[in-house]
Amino acid sequence: MTLEPSKLFAKYVDGTISPEEFSVLDERLSKDPNLREEFLEYMRVCVVIEDNAPIFEAQKEGLLELPPLNKPKPSKLIQFAKWSVATAACATIALTLWTFYPKKTPAESAITAQVIDLKDVEDQPFEVGDKIGLNELQIASGWVRLELPKGVVFDMYGPAKGEFVSDQRFRLDSGRLNVDVGPLGKGFTVVTDSAEIVDLGTEFGVEIGDDSEAKVAVFSGEVEVHSNKEVKNPRLLTQGEGVQVASNGKSSRLMSINIADQDKISDSSAIFADNINIRDDFTTDESLRYYGILSGGLREGVHSYTTHPTVRWKSDADQEFPTELQGADLIQTFYKDRLERDLNISLDVKNPSKVYVIFDERYPTPEWLSENFTETDMVVRSGPWRPVMIVQDILPDNQGYFYVRYKVWSKDLSPGETLNMGESRVPESEGRLFRAMYGIAVRENVQQFAQANTEN
Template structure:
């Protein structure tokens, strides 16, 4: 049998025999790098053909060969060559796909709201943990701590208006702020209507009112830049009005919020929210339509979740498998962490459910799988339900048809983007046959409503929080566990209203 180079040459010349074509086909399958050599030969052959002089008219041309009938050998040779070409085309396509760079997710955020106390906003409501993109923050009252991606930490006191410009720059047009700027964030800038403060690695305060603007330096040094005025340098202990009377003043740290003050007020606020939630739990547990409620306040180390619904005697406690205890929304609030394929809470919802509302407090850390479970019936089919989050970030309620009929997926628009990972979120979904619709909510606000074509009762049966058992007897089980935590779950056999869900989310 000829060597590889000879086989390639015969292929280019069109003189491959059937046996040679089969041999080249096998070589291409066994040696993927041979495809690259074949491509190089194609390029060389094409170049030579393009530069080869035309045959002179006075040269004797070879006589045409007589037409021959196709034989079986001819057909098999052509088939083998076609297989080589197909294999080469597949190799080229795979190579092109491997060379294509994978699209990378991006974010426009430049800072993050890390903490807040008694926050009320004139702009869109923002909760701690929210990444912040360039734009205006208008704080009506409270204290907010913002950490810029370059490292500067800023406390703003409402009422205040702050425009984020970049990871190292902001503009304050109203209110008080204090800033801590570590050496790696040197050059951090705060603009005001009357000037710009450039920090050289320090701590300073800024008070912007309608009457005046003052900068106070607590540590280090800042530069004060103003239009048509020589730059001024302010050092530790010094303060100055940005316009008007520019006499040097003494810095007054006590007139600005400090991190210690934020720590103290934050602890008081969190304790108040936790106690308020505890007080409201007894009323919620007595709701006539509530069939299941896990508050996740079971003893640490417990391997079950108690059902606190007064009218939920038909639904037994949940059984914890794998999942570990962690801290919930506030200090003292417990939660379960779901990290591994084993982590889940097993429960059973017997009988048929004519109308359904479910609500959960969840912290999603990532969407690592095609489907990420919130609450899913075991197996699939015959009016079972799957409440889950897709890899794209859509919240989905899937409802199986009866007796092998097709299923229906009720999706939200994309909600869980990377900016929402790691934050506590309140989700709710309503199966409302009377209104012939499914409604999805996030943090008390309606996300979407979709038409419900099949209003037949649901048959939830055995189900799992944070995971799914597809009941396969062999071949492995689909991986759909949640990457995140839960600290509250409830299920009603009635359709909650928009107002009721908004109240739950507070």
Template sequence: MNTDEELLIARYLAGENVDEPLLDACRQNPALLKDLADFVATERLLQFNAVEDDLFVQEFEQKLKLEKEDSFTDQFNQKLKKQQESRFTFIKIAAVACMLILPLFLFKSSVAPAPKSMPIAKIAKSLGNSQYSAGSEVLAGLFTLETGYAEMTLKNGVQLTLEAPITLDFKNPDLIHLLKGNLVANVPKQAIGFTVLTPSSEIIDLGTEFAVGVNADGASEVHVILGEVKARGLKEKQFVNLYKDDARAFDVHHQMSIIESDPMRFRRSLPGQSPHDPNFLHWSFDDNAAITSASGKGFNPEEFPGELKAINNGTGPIYENGQFGKALFYNGKDAYVETSFKGISGNKPRTVAFWTKVPEDFTSRNGYGMISWGLHQKGAAWQISPNPAKKEGQIGRIRIGTMEAPVVGTTDLRDRRWHHIAVVMYGGEADTSTHILLYVDGKLENTSHKAVHRIDTILDNKNSRPLIFGRNMAFSTDDKNIRDKFFRGWLDEIFIFDAALNQEQIQNLMDTNSL
């Protein structure tokens, strides 16, 4: 470290705006980074409690005493002497100094890209794609995920959750380029300084969990879920510090703007292991009678038969040939089936799987009411249908709604052919954007619309609806306008599980009508 570098560091710690010259110095002399790390013990400073950790102060002061006396230590110690009246002020200065220096570690990563054959990460989980399986190694260089999701752990301990379609360029475990798509990074303390570059922004972790999204034209967003990051547009000189619930957008011109934090639209984790033999109820519609019986395991199916009904002296559902045995046709005007099963409550895991056939001329007046239960209140409903609302996505795609917070798929069901549908929700702090998966014909469905709202399906309110097939749960017999309240199409082999099934189980169900 030469005299000019020492002076730059001292000026930087003193609060002067010398970011760019210091960054240039680090580019030219990568060894300067090690000196900085040794002087200020960056990682330990970031983890310390600024109010109570006196031991940290003692250790930091001791470290300075052990360092070779030079211009840097001399000037830094002079600054400390001015602050001896307040140890808290000293701590703040030291911690801030480390925060400011930390972005320089980007160049430690960029100086030596990993060889293309070097393993960078290992797949922990894979969902809805055949490209990668658990345990697969990910090498340095380009990485693409065309469908589904993947979780991976980098060599430095960083955990990434990826949502397809996504393209990454792994430079090394500390530096990745996100070219398009969405990811969530969970960074442990030993990997502080982990950096994500996008076509429009640069994000440097300071010990946190954050989400990054890049659209097709290269514009990007960062949302801080926990902790802190530094971020800037690629053409901007200064970084800004972002904390929990902060978010920024970067346009194609690399200009940064403040946006509302919306981390729940990013998938933060994948489902765990599915139960091998979950409880379920099953309506086959093979009775050819006014009451259709239920079967199942773990429930008492005899208590939950379905009664075929109609309003205004209508004809009600009609038995026709189905995918397995008989099915029921619903005319979109007056026909539905009602059971006494209350449904799955709260944020408990669940899977609803069934066969459906939707006519080509299905319109927005024929939707909302395939399968539903719960309370017609935001977040408290559970209702599956072909999408009837243009404002929420394309018409005729599978839709799961929790009342004003839908998730809509991309496959057009309006072809008068049988399609197998599965709607999976895994439990916990469940949200529509992160805890729901859609499958069409055994394949994980990309979503065209994904709202954000907590899921809390309410069963015990006096206005809660039991499980109904073919009718909008918002419909009341006192409702004078019954148009748009009934599903038109066919339903067959409805299963409701009290667990989140995996893709293999769903495909078995589709192929054999059993797990």
């Protein structure tokens, strides 16, 4: 009996194909270009499933705090520090209210979107998976993820309000949203009172502030920000960069953004407590990068840097992630800062806190660190790294991946006190050595934490 070709594809990828069937497959593919195209498409399904399987496995084992595939990924959520307390209060008292306005007129004024996920929404008139026509979109609280035409993934966080002017253009009146545009939705534009943000194939977030200023942060790819004052001179932002455009059209660097796990969005205790103020001495003209603050987010597998897509904080080999660091507020730095000379990062806190600097253990310790901080016995790693110069003197593990080991240094910091941190690079006098950029973490209420641990 001769199997139909697609069943031979299946047997080939499942590893159950017999030598005879394999010969038949080879012969048929050799003769039929259409069948070869079908085969290449079938193999692409396998690539997608194989790519997603390890993520699924890690989620199942709790290694990643990622929700399942149809749940929100831990995408970035802009929660600017000065708004966080107010946002928490709103989230607590707001009555959940959804208004998906019906089409004003037939299809030309509405776009079709699919509801991919929802969270903390009561009485919603639709379910995950529904296709809806919408133009205006208003959320009093909660969170919605929509898939728009051309694969644009659109996350809106209540309270927020806006309107789809077309399937490629959204006017944001208030609140915040994240857009993951993907390769096909290039050109998607978010319009605000003070600026237009044009996507060039990327993931970015926009939030409207108290004074109608637009805060824009790019998580990957590039966007152009056209402020109302500088229409002919748009500002190009790339991954890890952010600006705020005031209502008068003036734009300036966004120093830090809060990044939170989607799972914690309605949990007021997880709203960032506005404790950390971090800055450096680069001006808007010199740099537009932002520091990412992940409230309570330090743990195994969390991204180490705002700008590196693959490198994550990990426990030391065959060890647990240090308990003392677990759940501390993580400040994601800029991994290219490892090359900066005379880097000066300043940090202060509103509540008594312990600050941790996670520093590449290789080569000499800089004075700014050894003189102000105490070395702990905690060790963590970052990785996996590609074979870049940072890992030139490190052997790969048995999977072929490279990991950098870091020692953890700590210092108590009181309100009103400013902590200065310096450069990561190795002095030229030591030779041509490449050190990874350090990480920073902050834990407030250290005594409560220590007490709880003792009781446990």
